[in-house]
Amino acid sequence: LLESQIYPESTELFGKISLSIHEWYLLLLKLSANLFSCFLGGLVIAFISKKIQNIIWGSAFITLIIIWLWYSTKNPTLFWIVSILGIFPSMYLGHRLVRKN
Numbered sequence: 001l002l003e004s005q006i007y008p009e010s011t012e013l014f015g016k017i018s019l020s021i022h023e024w025y026l027l028l029l030k031l032s033a034n035l036f037s038c039f040l041g042g043l044v045i046a047f048i049s050k051k052i053q054n055i056i057w058g059s060a061f062i063t064l065i066i067i068w069l070w071y072s073t074k075n076p077t078l079f080w081i082v083s084i085l086g087i088f089p090s091m092y093l094g095h096r097l098v099r100k101n
Contacts, residue, residue, distance in 0.1 A: 019076060030079070031079060031086075035083070038086070038094070039090045039094040040094060042055060042090065042096075042097075043094040043095070043097065044094075046098035052095070055091050056088075059088040063087055067084070
């Protein structure tokens with residue numbers, strides 16, 4: 001939300017065939033925000049329940065949403081692949097952080 005307020009054109013990045021270096025930095029910012037949100041989701045899930053199955057279900061649900069977004073925008077493919085691959089590790093890290101305490 002903050003990014004869209006600072007740089008409103010960032011919502012138009014998806015679907016472009018080629019991106020400038022500045023736009024790749026914005027995608028990196030979006031990716032880090034997505035993965036940080038997954039990390040926070042893992043923290044919240046761990047506070048609610050300590051079961052790892054809840055992390056798996058949460059990751060699966062978010063993965064389905066990301067696949068739908070990827071299907072609807074197509075490009076940039078690398079962004080969507082890294083986003084999907086980072087969902088479970090980010091959520092698991094947040095879950096482990098709470099579970100150890």
